[in-house]
Amino acid sequence: MKFTQLVSKTLRSDPPEAETASHRLMLRAGMIQQVASGIYSYLPLAWRSIRKIENIIREEMDAAGGQEVMMPTLQPMEMWEHTGRRSAFGDNLFTLQDRRGRPMVLAPTHEEAVTSIVRSNVQSYRDLPVILYQIQTKFRDELRPRAGLVRVREFDMKDAYSFDADDDSLDRSYQAMAQAYRNIYRRCDLPVLMAEADSGAIGGKDSHEFILATPTGEDTVITCPGCGYTANAEKAVAGLPEAKSESPQALQEVSTPGIKTIASLAEFLNISHEQTIKAVFYSADDEVILASVRGDLEVNEVKLKNALHATQLRLATDEEVAGAGLVAGSASAVGLQGIKRIADTSITNGANFVVGANKPDTHLTGANYPRDFEADTLTDIALAQPGQLCIQCGHVLEATRGVEVGHIFKLGTFFSEAIGALYLDDEGEQRPIIMGCYGIGVGRLLAAAIEQNHDEKGINFPIPVAPYQVHLVGLNLSDEAVAAAADKLYAQLWEQGIETLYDDRTDQAAGVKLNDADLIGLPVRLVVSPRNLKNDVVEVKGRKDSESETVSTEELIRRLRQILS
RNA sequence: CGGGGUGUGGCCCAGUGGUAGGGCGCUACGUUCGGGACGUAGAGGUCGUGAGUUCGAAUCUCACCACCCCGACCA
Numbered sequence: 134m135k136f137t138q139l140v141s142k143t144l145r146s147d148p149p150e151a152e153t154a155s156h157r158l159m160l161r162a163g164m165i166q167q168v169a170s171g172i173y174s175y176l177p178l179a180w181r182s183i184r185k186i187e188n189i190i191r192e193e194m195d196a197a198g199g200q201e202v203m204m205p206t207l208q209p210m211e212m213w214e215h216t217g218r219r220s221a222f223g224d225n226l227f228t229l230q231d232r233r234g235r236p237m238v239l240a241p242t243h244e245e246a247v248t249s250i251v252r253s254n255v256q257s258y259r260d261l262p263v264i265l266y267q268i269q270t271k272f273r274d275e276l277r278p279r280a281g282l283v284r285v286r287e288f289d290m291k292d293a294y295s296f297d298a299d300d301d302s303l304d305r306s307y308q309a310m311a312q313a314y315r316n317i318y319r320r321c322d323l324p325v326l327m328a329e330a331d332s333g334a335i336g337g338k339d340s341h342e343f344i345l346a347t348p349t350g351e352d353t354v355i356t357c358p359g360c361g362y363t364a365n366a367e368k369a370v371a372g373l374p375e376a377k378s379e380s381p382q383a384l385q386e387v388s389t390p391g392i393k394t395i396a397s398l399a400e401f402l403n404i405s406h407e408q409t410i411k412a413v414f415y416s417a418d419d420e421v422i423l424a425s426v427r428g429d430l431e432v433n434e435v436k437l438k439n440a441l442h443a444t445q446l447r448l449a450t451d452e453e454v455a456g457a458g459l460v461a462g463s464a465s466a467v468g469l470q471g472i473k474r475i476a477d478t479s480i481t482n483g484a485n486f487v488v489g490a491n492k493p494d495t496h497l498t499g500a501n502y503p504r505d506f507e508a509d510t511l512t513d514i515a516l517a518q519p520g521q522l523c524i525q526c527g528h529v530l531e532a533t534r535g536v537e538v539g540h541i542f543k544l545g546t547f548f549s550e551a552i553g554a555l556y557l558d559d560e561g562e563q564r565p566i567i568m569g570c571y572g573i574g575v576g577r578l579l580a581a582a583i584e585q586n587h588d589e590k591g592i593n594f595p596i597p598v599a600p601y602q603v604h605l606v607g608l609n610l611s612d613e614a615v616a617a618a619a620d621k622l623y624a625q626l627w628e629q630g631i632e633t634l635y636d637d638r639t640d641q642a643a644g645v646k647l648n649d650a651d652l653i654g655l656p657v658r659l660v661v662s663p664r665n666l667k668n669d670v671v672e673v674k675g676r677k678d679s680e681s682e683t684v685s686t687e688e689l690i691r692r693l694r695q696i697l698s
Numbered sequence: 699c700g701g702g703g704u705g706u707g708g709c710c711c712a713g714u715g716g717u718a719g720g721g722c723g724c725u726a727c728g729u730u731c732g733g734g735a736c737g738u739a740g741a742g743g744u745c746g747u748g749a750g751u752u753c754g755a756a757u758c759u760c761a762c763c764a765c766c767c768c769g770a771c772c773a
Contacts, residue, residue, distance in 0.1 A: 144709065145722065145734065150766050170765065225771070242773095276699085276771050283773095290773055342773095351772085434770090447770075540773060574773030609731055644733035651733090662732065672732095 134177070134601065135623075136636040136649075139163075141176040143649050153349045155583040156281025158592050162653045171278025171286035175576075178653065181600035182579050183289060187268050189320050189597060190291045190573060197313040199264040199293055204246040206270060210236035212245045216551045221444070227272045227286075239272035244548045244570060247294045251566065252554040258298045261556060261566065262306055266293035268575065280349065282580040283536060293571040296549075298556060303567045307339060307543060310571045314343055314539050317573070322595030323582055325538060328354045329364035331435045332542050340368075343539035345581040350535035355517045359528025367435040370513055371521035371530055373427075376407070376483035382499035384467075387487075390494045393462030395428040398496065402487060405429070409487045410480055410500065412464040414449035417441045420473065421449050421459075425466055425508065426515050427479035427486075433516040440475060440512050465489035466506040467497060476508035477515045536581045544568040592654030593676050601634040602697050604655040606646050608662035610639045619661040622671065622686075629690050631697070651676070657696055659689075 141163025151157035159165045164179035175183060191201065210228065213219040219226065219238075227239035240246070247265055255263060271290045278284050295306035311327070318325045325343045332340035342365055344354050355369035356362065364370070392398050399406050409428030414421055415437065422441065424432050438446040459472070465488035466474045480486070480502050488500040500506065519532035546565040549555065554566045579598065586593040596602065603626060607619035619635070626633040634655060636646050650658050660672040660681075671689050674681035675696060684692045 142708085142723080146710065149710075150704090152767075167765085223771095271773080273772075277767095277769085279767085284771090285773095288773070292773085537773065572773050577773055606732095611731080642731060642733085642735055644735085647733050649734090660732080664732075 134634050136634065136638055139177060139634075141178060143652055151281065153280040153283065153584065154587050155283065155580040158583055158587055158652070158654075159281055159580070162592060165282065171275060171284065173282065173285060173287075173576075178600040179579065182594075182598050183575055185598055185600075186321060186575050186578055187289075187291070190268065190317055190575070193313040193316045193320075194264075194266045194291070194293060196316075197264065197309045198262075199266045199313075202247075202250070202265050202267050203269060204240075204243050204250075204267055206240050206272070208238045208240050208246065210238050212249075213238055216245055216548060218245070222273075225273050225275065227274050241271055241273040242570075242572075243267070243269075243292055244294065244544070244568075245552065248548045248552040248554045248568070251296050251549075252552055255296065255554070255556055255566065258556055258558050261296055261298045262302050263296040264293060264306060264310075265296075266291060266571075280580070282576040283351070283584075285576065288577070289575040291573045291575060295569040295571070296554070296566045297569075298558065298564070298567070300567065303543060303569055307541065307569050310541055310569070311341065314541065314571070314573070318343060318345075318538070321578065321582060321598050323538070323578075323585060326354055326356065326363050326533070326535065329368050330540065330542070331365065331368045331439070338543050338545070340540070340542035342537050343541075344533075344535035345538050345585055346533050346535045347581065347584045348534050349584065350537075352535050352537050354533045354535055355519070356531050356533060357523040357526060357528050358531060359523055360526040362523050362525050362530075364517070366517055366532065367433060369517035369530075370524055371515075371517035372524045372527070373479060373482050373521060379484040381501045381504065382485050384497050384499045384505055386490055387496050387498055388494060389463070389496045392494070392496070398487065399428065402496075402498075404487060407483060408485070410465060412466070412489055414454050414459060414464070415446055416449045416453055417443040417446050417473075419445075421453050421456075422473040422475060423459075423464065423466060423469065424475050424477075424514060425480055426477040427483065430477065430479055430518070431516040432477075433514055436512075436516075437475065437514045440510060440514055441473075460489065460491050460493055463489040463493060463495055464491055465497070465500070466508060467491070467500055468506070474506075474508045475510040475512070475514060476502070478511060478513055479515055480508075481511070536577065536584065538578045538581045539571075539573045541571040542569065544570055587654070590648070591652035594654050594656055596656045596697060599655050600653075601632040601655050603631055603633040603657045603659055603693065604650045604653065605633050605635045605659045605661070606650055607635070607637060608643050608646065608660060610637065612663055615661060615663055615666055618666050622659070622661060622689075625690075626693075631690070631693055657693065 143163050144161045147157050148160045151160055166174045229237050231237055268291045272287055275286050297303040297306055325345050328342050328344050330340040330342040353366035355364050355366050392401050395409050395411050406429035411426050411428045413424045413432050426432050467488055484501055486500045487496055487498050490497045519530055521530050549565040555563050582598050583592050610616045623635040654676050658674045665672055670683040670685055672681050673684050
């Protein structure tokens with residue numbers, strides 16, 4: 134591709150609205166163009182990268198036994214009502230009507246459609262296992278799109294679905310997919326963490342996320358340097374050091390005027406946060422409940438939602454709290470009746486806690502579980518934090534920010550039962566097919582790759598993801614001999630199968646061209662110039678290298694192959 | 699939805715009631731040519747939309763819309 138023919142333009146300065154590196158650099162390099170919030174056009178450079186990533190994914194999916202299909206984006210609403218996912222997706226679902234007024238959906242994912250395919254094409258255990266996948270545009274009306282391609286409303290996604298006869302077979306499919314995913318990220322030069330994850334509302338046991346560590350990421354991953362335990366913070370389980378034992382004291386009221394937070398309470402009484410118990414009110418499917426955790430911890434809403442088997446969970450409003458006769462800021466489970474109480478196991482780790490007295494401006498000291506209060510449910514609902522202890526090996530845990538670039542999970546039989554995807558086993562018994570699903574956001578993967586690989590000058594593309602392999606810069610192209618040499622080299626490179634972007638602009642200063650090369654960030658930069666031509670050499674510089682080398686024209690192709698392999 | 703902000707040539711922005719501007723980019727010619735050159739001459743604008751106030755509105759008022767950032771959602 135000649136630069137003069139490339140449609141997109143590079144920008145000299147940073148677009149002010151872009152805060153994350155990948156967003157900023159993709160705009161500056163002329164890769165993407167925003168059409169509406171969370172909706173982008175992919176210009177030629179970006180689209181070449183996307184296609185390369187898609188092909189890597191395709192090869193690995195095929196190698197893992199996947200068969201590629203293409204399912205419709207436009208689907209009848211009926212399909213979504215049938216499985217109850219219309220309400221599960223809620224406002225995230227893009228909806229429309231056809232000309233006859235039939236409600237339709239722009240599909241956010243394809244479990245319904247794929248299960249329908251399998252329902253009518255698989256009848257016997259002999260037909261299993263099966264893995265189907267597609268690479269296609271998904272639509273989700275996200276609450277808040279952000280960070281360029283990291284979170285968008287229309288996006289290119291690879292979604293795969295496995296169908297197995299039994300759990301062992303599902304395990305094998307799941308492992309095969311996990312390995313395929315690791316291969317994909319490795320080929321894209323992306324060191325990802327495979328983290329245990331929450332499997333969400335729809336059943337399922339195992340679930341893993343693939344997270345690329347980057348400071349601007351949306352997710353937090355808890356890792357153990359001791360044993361390698363890795364889990365998303367919303368899933369991670371952490372241990373606490375055993376509190377020193379104390380003999381129980383009597384409950385006693387203390388006046389705490391104006392004290393409403395753990396921090397102010399601890400300061401007021403000159404105690405540590407872990408000597409208190411934090412009470413938080415939630416509305417779970419419109420029922421107000423009380424969640425208690427030790428004062429130094431935070432409630433993990435994902436764990437809480439799972440423990441309550443709730444489909445919808447949010448903080449209770451002030452009105453709801455007051456309506457239930459509760460005292461925000463001075464609440465606790467002590468003496469509390471008529472409301473569901475759930476507590477984190479951390480409240481058993483310690484003694485003589487300070488808790489709310491359920492009276493304004495009053496707390497209680499000497500609260501002990503279960504002597505003074507009970508919980509309807511006592512389980513792990515705390516957010517794991519760095520500094521806490523690994524439950525596997527006792528090592529101190531660490532936290533890493535990152536972007537989720539893949540998610541796999543075991544679905545179980547929710548969809549196959551709802552849609553009737555059944556098979557006959559070898560004893561002639563009818564059973565629901567066991568499913569798994571596996572997703573990668575392709576555009577987000579590109580954004581993550583850039584997030585991970587850039588410097589102050591621009592992108593630093595991993596070779597397999599780069600739109601072109603080589604950026605050929607011609608300096609002083611008004612010199613006919615130089616132009617002829619550069620043109621010839623450009624033709625030669627393509628003949629040799631080396632994908633080359635040729636900056637053939639005659640009217641730009643060297644600085645502009647070299648800076649654009651750094652910005653676009655192709656793996657190798659070649660410079661043809663009067664100086665190099667005189668010595669019969671071409672200058673070669675890897676984007677990651679600080680120094681360039683000069684290579685004779687005869688040696689060039691061999692050297693390039695070496696670098697690009 | 700709550701909080702904060704922004705809408706003026708392709709891009710970045712200035713412009714507090716009286717002729718719509720600057721920089722970058724773009725076109726033509728000339729001079730330059732190894733890290734974001736220069737000269738000369740040009741092209742390019744429903745000032746987000748609608749109502750209102752006024753002799754007169756980019757500017758004041760009201761309503762609406764869009765976009766960005768922070769929180770809940772996710773590949």
